[in-house]
Amino acid sequence: MNVFFPAGKHFLQTFTLCIAILCILAVSTLSFAQTAKSKKPLVVFVTGDHxxxxxxxxxxxxxxxxxxxxxxxxVLKANPDHNSEKNIPGLEILKEADLAVFYLRWRQLxxxxxxxxxxxxxxxxxVMGFRTTTHAFNFPKGHESEKWNAFxxxxxxxxxxxxxxxxxTHYGHKSSTDVTxxxxxxxxxxxxxxxxSFHVRSWLYRVLPDYPTKGSTWLLMGKSVDPDKSAIENPVAWTGTNSFGGKVFMTTMGHPEDFRIESFQRLVINAIHWELGKKVPKSWKGKLDIQVPYREAK
Structure with a gap:
């Protein structure tokens, strides 16, 4: 027994050391994976429009x-469906977000x-916004959350x-917009x-004369095609800094047929990179196949 005890002790020490090394490697690998994941920016999309x-x-x-x-x-969605104005589950994820993208219409969260x-x-x-996010909330006058109507x-x-x-306002659902x-x-x-220049299905929103707010940079101008009233040209995309000091990209485009247009797709992808402080990609992987129908608002 005395002959084999030292060898057994040595084996036990070696085995223990190997286990310790494996544990360290496992922890390091997990830590590396978590670090790599954390370096990827998190973009949270908050949706809810009729x-x-x-x-x-x-x-x-x-x-x-x-x-x-x-x-x-x-991607967060109104629940149980897009017409549900008072519930968008999962908003706590915004605590981790690097960019929040909103596509909302007349919510009462x-x-x-x-x-x-x-x-x-x-x-x-x-912060990034699409189209009806100009009127994201619609609380009644005197409501404790009425200030959100100015989101x-x-x-x-x-x-x-x-x-x-x-x-x-806008220039009629039967109109569309030439963008330059x-x-x-x-x-x-x-x-x-x-x-x-390109053409979108979105009917032009009027934001002038007082908006975008002073200091914003206009990127694209829209001209109404077949308007239902006297129309003026209006900016349809701009950047700026909001009242909280955050970078802004806003577009009044966003009809589902707009998303079929390659220039609009590139605009969105580029703007997301810009918002995150990342270099806008010069190479383009190709047009996305986005075939989503428009629906009449309730």
Missing amino acids: EYSGEETLPIIAAELERTYGMRTK PKDQLAFIEDYLKTGKP GEFALNSPPGWGGKAAH VIPEQAKNPILTGVDP
């Missing part, structure tokens, strides 16, 4: 960001859900809600690969 199928178009954009551009994404959005805005992180203004440099003193790059912005990285 009309434009944002909860269907934006997941396709999200999938492309993950597949091609090394990002993490999360509860205070606890609004708090997650407010906390995000207060961080000064970037478009304080978060996205757009008119503070629909109609009102801002005269925020504003010449002074032709070399703006967000417009990389975007055609100098």
